[in-house]
Amino acid sequence: MSAGATANLLPEFERIFAHLPGDARVTERRRAALARFAASGFPSQRDEAWRYTSTAGLARRQHNVAIDARISPDRARLALAAAGPWDGPQCVFIDGIHRPELSAAAVAAAGLQMRPFAAAVADDSRIGERIAGWGAEEFAPMIALNAAFAADGVVIDVADGAEPADPLRLLFVMTAGVRDRAIFPRVIIRAGQHSRLVVVEQYLGESGADGFTNTVTQVHAGEGARVVHYRLQDESAKAYHVGNLIVNQERASEVISHSLSFGALMARQDIHVMLRGVESSATLNGLYMAEGRQHVDHHTRIDHFERSTRSEEYYKGILGGHGRGVFNGKVVVHPNAIKTDAQQSNKNLLLSRDAEVDTKPELEIYADDVKCAHGATVGQLDEDALFYLRSRGLDESAARALLTCAFAGDILGRVGLARVRKELAARIAGRLPGAAEILEVV
Amino acid sequence: MSNGETTMLSVRNLHAAVEGKPILKGLNLEVKPGEVHAIMGPNGSGKSTLAHVLSGREAFVVTEGSVLFEGRDLLGMSPEERAREGVFLAFQYPVEIPGVNNVYMLKAALNAIRRHRGEPELDAVDFLKLIKEKAKLVQMDERFLSRAVNEGFSGGEKKRNEILQMAVLEPKLALLDETDSGLDIDALRVVAHGVNQLRRSDRAIVMITHYQRLLEYIVPDFVHVLAGGRIVKSGGRDLAVTLEERGYDWLKDEAA
Numbered sequence: 001m002s003a004g005a006t007a008n009l010l011p012e013f014e015r016i017f018a019h020l021p022g023d024a025r026v027t028e029r030r031r032a033a034l035a036r037f038a039a040s041g042f043p044s045q046r047d048e049a050w051r052y053t054s055t056a057g058l059a060r061r062q063h064n065v066a067i068d069a070r071i072s073p074d075r076a077r078l079a080l081a082a083a084g085p086w087d088g089p090q091c092v093f094i095d096g097i098h099r100p101e102l103s104a105a106a107v108a109a110a111g112l113q114m115r116p117f118a119a120a121v122a123d124d125s126r127i128g129e130r131i132a133g134w135g136a137e138e139f140a141p142m143i144a145l146n147a148a149f150a151a152d153g154v155v156i157d158v159a160d161g162a163e164p165a166d167p168l169r170l171l172f173v174m175t176a177g178v179r180d181r182a183i184f185p186r187v188i189i190r191a192g193q194h195s196r197l198v199v200v201e202q203y204l205g206e207s208g209a210d211g212f213t214n215t216v217t218q219v220h221a222g223e224g225a226r227v228v229h230y231r232l233q234d235e236s237a238k239a240y241h242v243g244n245l246i247v248n249q250e251r252a253s254e255v256i257s258h259s260l261s262f263g264a265l266m267a268r269q270d271i272h273v274m275l276r277g278v279e280s281s282a283t284l285n286g287l288y289m290a291e292g293r294q295h296v297d298h299h300t301r302i303d304h305f306e307r308s309t310r311s312e313e314y315y316k317g318i319l320g321g322h323g324r325g326v327f328n329g330k331v332v333v334h335p336n337a338i339k340t341d342a343q344q345s346n347k348n349l350l351l352s353r354d355a356e357v358d359t360k361p362e363l364e365i366y367a368d369d370v371k372c373a374h375g376a377t378v379g380q381l382d383e384d385a386l387f388y389l390r391s392r393g394l395d396e397s398a399a400r401a402l403l404t405c406a407f408a409g410d411i412l413g414r415v416g417l418a419r420v421r422k423e424l425a426a427r428i429a430g431r432l433p434g435a436a437e438i439l440e441v442v
Numbered sequence: 443m444s445n446g447e448t449t450m451l452s453v454r455n456l457h458a459a460v461e462g463k464p465i466l467k468g469l470n471l472e473v474k475p476g477e478v479h480a481i482m483g484p485n486g487s488g489k490s491t492l493a494h495v496l497s498g499r500e501a502f503v504v505t506e507g508s509v510l511f512e513g514r515d516l517l518g519m520s521p522e523e524r525a526r527e528g529v530f531l532a533f534q535y536p537v538e539i540p541g542v543n544n545v546y547m548l549k550a551a552l553n554a555i556r557r558h559r560g561e562p563e564l565d566a567v568d569f570l571k572l573i574k575e576k577a578k579l580v581q582m583d584e585r586f587l588s589r590a591v592n593e594g595f596s597g598g599e600k601k602r603n604e605i606l607q608m609a610v611l612e613p614k615l616a617l618l619d620e621t622d623s624g625l626d627i628d629a630l631r632v633v634a635h636g637v638n639q640l641r642r643s644d645r646a647i648v649m650i651t652h653y654q655r656l657l658e659y660i661v662p663d664f665v666h667v668l669a670g671g672r673i674v675k676s677g678g679r680d681l682a683v684t685l686e687e688r689g690y691d692w693l694k695d696e697a698a
Contacts (some may be wrong), residue, residue: 388537388591391497392551392607393525393558402550406541406590 004041005059010034012065013148019067020151021118026128033147040141052326052358053268053297058212058240063182065149069095071175075206076102079173083202084423088166089114094173095211096183097152111162111195117153117186127155130188130218140270142242146184146216153186156199160192160222167198167228167417174205174213174235181211188218191225191253198228200420203243204263205236212240219246221253223277228256230420234427235263237292243269251277251306258415261288261296262427271300275309275337286315287411287424289431290323290355297326304337304367313344316411318404318428320351329374330362337367344374349381349407351400397434404432450475450512450646451496451615457506457671458488458495464505465491467671473615476643480657480682481650483668484690489650490534492668493619497531498524511615525551526558528614532604532621539591544603545573547591548610555611576609580636598629605636616640618649622656634659654686667693 013034017027042059043050071079071094080092080102091114092102098116121128154170172185191197203213213235221227235241241264247255261267273282288296302311317325327346348357361374381403389399408428415421429435451473458466465488473479483489494502496509498521509516516524539547553563564572573587580602592600601621608616618637622630637660641647649660657665657679665681666673667690674693675681685693 382537382539384537385539385542387499387521388533388539389542389547389551390521391525391531391533392547392611393522393554394547394551395522395554396520398550398554402542402547403539406539409541 004044006038006041007059008062009145010038012063016065016067020149021121022128023125025125026121029128030148033144036144037141037148043141049299049328052324053266053295057266061180061182061212063212064178064180065151065182065184066095066097066178067151069097069099069175071099071173075175079204079206080171082204083171083173084426085419086169086171088169090169090171091116091154092171092173093152093185095175095178095181096172096185096213098154109162109164109166111159111192112164113157114168115155117155117188118151120155127188140244142214142270143216143244143246146186146214146244149182149184149214150186150216151184153188155188156190156197158191158195158197158225161194162192163196167200169200169202172201172203172213172215174203174209174211174239176206176209176236179210181209183211183213183215185213185215187216189227189229190220191222191227193222194224195222196226198417200230200232200417202230202232202234203241204234205239207236208238209236210238212242214242216244216246219248219255221247221249221255221280223251224253225250226254228258228416230258230415230417231260231269232420232423233259233261233263233267233269235267237263237265237294239264241267243267245269245271247271247273247282249273249275249277249280249282252279253277254281256283257285258420259284259286259288259298260424261286261298262431264296265293266295268297269299271298273300273302273311274305275303275311276305278306279308280306281310282312284311284313284315285411285414287317287408288315288325289318289428290325291319291321291431293322295324295326299326299328299330301330301332302342304331304333304340304342306336308339309337310341311343313346314411314414315346316408317346317348317357318351318408319348319355319357322352322354324355325357327357327359327376328362329360331364331372331374333363333365333367333370333372335366338369340367340370340372342370342372346376347407348376348378349404350378351381351404395434397432399434401429401432401435405429405435448474449510451648452510453507454509455507456492456495456504456509458491458502458504460491460502465671466495468507469668469672471666471673473646473648475614475646477664478641478647478649478660478662479664479666480662481648481666481668481673482652482654482682482685485652487668488671489652489668490619493531493534493617493650496617497521497529522554525611526555530608530611530613530616532601532608532616532618534620534623536592536595536600536604538593538595540593542591544589544591545570545587548573548607551607552610573606573610576606579609579639580605581632582606597624598626598633601625601629601633602636605633605640609636609640614645616645616647618647620650620652622651622653630656630659654682657682669693
């Protein structure tokens, strides 16, 4: 691969690296990661994995990497209000930097440890070693870029057998005002054997914030652990969001991922699940919406390494205006992974003639005795149903909103946390003209 | 010609086409409040087209003629405006709408109509009370109320659901399009009983049907025969009996 564009990120690293957490060994790893990024640059559309998604907007910027963050109390209050209510423990990040005064003290639940990433790296060089990532994805340029610049985030450890009662929220707020702001949060989750954890990552921006978020979350689910991970992306309509979720699973562990993408001009989510232990299982749920000139791309990859592993994938997209959606679901069944069960479904609803979606399943099967199925659809609202609703007195826009919400309904139904489900329903309805009339319905 | 002041629906010289093919060719019909009209006719005579044109289906293009509803131009109204003004169509093939709850859909519909009338909206509690009351009218199990609209309903359940909607929305003019089709005799009795309960001096009903059977249970004031896109014969309910005995062929000859 020839060297691609790196914008100003190499000199930017020299400007700020002294402010990034970690000792000299960590800095060395950051430099190595930066070199890997520099070798390829921002992915180009010649790269099959980025064929439909352009990073040209990122390659043109003068990135301004955040090493500190300022926000007035009034603006912070507004941002928290926009995120929706949360009465449990949460970490709040402004421009990627942890702000303890805005965070709700993590309740000292038995067996749960939550440390700000900067502090954790400073006193535990093993974490510093891990920011380069795990496994094959280590060499993906966007993950390498995050490894070079990761300034803050959170490290969550759940002890063996621990079950923290309250879900955790990690709230990332991108501020407006600083041009070409770039943030690189890193979240590391280690769930011990037979532990339970529910984490909600939420990304939003102040109105007009045009920043670039490049975030990496690593989940390690120990034997028999159950981790539920939500990523709710609702950044400002000018923002760029690149998210990575890397999951490693041991024997009989269960991970459920919900990727819910509404905001940003360009949003890309890469989700890579490695089922390394026998009888481990993963469920990936996704809902994405794009309107105007928004572009939203999900690339998922599930590696079945061991026998009797199971994966299910349910993704739905709603695309209006000139919105563009991309879904690529790759499933690799390795030679040892006999009795694999992998199901995948991607359904898309186009609300306008100019909306577009590219959906592609990819199956690579190297084992016998496996069950793999996939299905993809692209459709429009049912004209007969629209007429039926209108003939009962509903406005055309309300009828469209009602049918669109119904389309999203089963993905919403999979969201276990009631408060997240409510938040989602409101965000879906908020994007549909005519939804006010049926708001109570959704 | 009836008195303009009391006429609810006035269809004059109506011509309509589907995909460029003329179906209705000069249809006239006058309906007054309180009246029940039956429109009968052989397959392909234009019965369902009439129902669709009156309810505002876009694929049906009116090429000539006029339709006045309470003196106003019905054809200029959107489907939802027609519904809010009090026109209701019971579909021949009610649409299944997965993911949309029956009760919520009907509540949103009723409240849209009530807003239009300047009446206060019903809240969830009052609406539930209302719909449970109305469900008895068509002997509909309450379990159906909370299911998705028509999803997985049998033919009979769908038709009952249509009449339930009519009962809740309380239209001035109800168009029943082949409401008897696909019903066994027990279901037909239930549906007919529901409709009869909804007969009122200020409400008109136009039934479109192929068979005379429905008219034994919902007795019409007037029977019209539609053939070749026009009403070729009108009469009292006796006309339906004649049709049952003689079929439609003798009328085709008469129309020609």
